[in-house]
Amino acid sequence: MTWTDLKTALAGEGYVASDDLAVALHLSLSLGRPLLLEGAAGVGKTEIARTLAQVQGTRLIRLQCYEGLDASQAIYEWNYQRQLLTIRAAAEDGETGKAVEDRIFSRDFLLERPLLAAITQDVAPVLLIDEIDRADQEFEAYLLEILSDYQVSIPELGTIAATTQPIVILTSNGTRDLSDALRRRCLYTYVAYPDQATELAILKARCPEVEARLAAQIVGFVQRLREEELEKTPGIAETLDFAAALMGLGIADLTDDPAVLQSTLSTLLKTQSDHAQITPEVTGRLAGRAA
DSSP: OOHHHHHHHHHHTTOOOOHHHHHHHHHHHHHTOOEEEEOOTTSSHHHHHHHHHHHHTOOEEEEEOOTTOOHHHHTEEEOHHHHHHHHHHHHHTTOOSHHHHHHHTSGGGEEEOHHHHHTSOSSOOEEEEETGGGSOHHHHHHHHHHHHHSEEEETTTEEEEOSSOOEEEEEEOSSSOOOHHHHHTSEEEEOOOOOHHHHHHHHHHHOTTSOHHHHHHHHHHHHHHTTSOOSSOOOHHHHHHHHHHHHHTTOSSTTSOHHHHHHGGGGTOOSHHHHHHSOHHHHHHHHHHHO
16 A cells, blocks of 8 residues: 555545655554654544554554553553452462462453553554653653563563554654654654645545535634634644534524624633633634635
């Protein structure tokens, strides 16, 4: 599959990728390297992993990162409750020692978390490590072994090597700098907000029922809204919500009913300060330019 074939396949699933992103994904698949996607929240970084899994016909395994994430939550942990019950049952039967220890520290008692699950699938999944910049720097060290050798070291069991090598997508919103060691192991591309033509193509792909004139107005309005000094810039998902709200309310033109248009901004603006800044006058100005 060429990168253009991949771009077409993604579009068939409703994801309109830029040439740069399609090439980066193609290289990641061809070279077997993780792909780090960086960009503002809401530009479609997470969605690309979901869509790629659909294109590849494979499972999506997602690890949502957050502060304090550790190996027991991301890689594996032991089923302590089941181990305790087994120890008690063995003691009642007079069984003790190494035989019991070997049993409770076997794969049967191992709880696979996303990173371990990703390397033990029969068919290579898409592993999405979402918002890696929200995790602590210490957690990145856990990733390095997996991203370098695709294996996990478990003291009680030894090293578990990958059954298949997952397709790894990492996303970052840029809230902190990632380590050089992690970046070296990844291909990289920056995902920006789409331009007007691309966002219009996305809207038509996801909401084919929207009329062409209204679709152009919606995209023009959102594009201009992003130029305002907002605390939370609306992303593509917000554009789609905005379109759905307008169609649900029977709005055929953004300038038809200013009061209703203002009320639909709840789909685009997600903070009190942004709502206060985008007054009806500003909304009217943006709608007029979009029309």
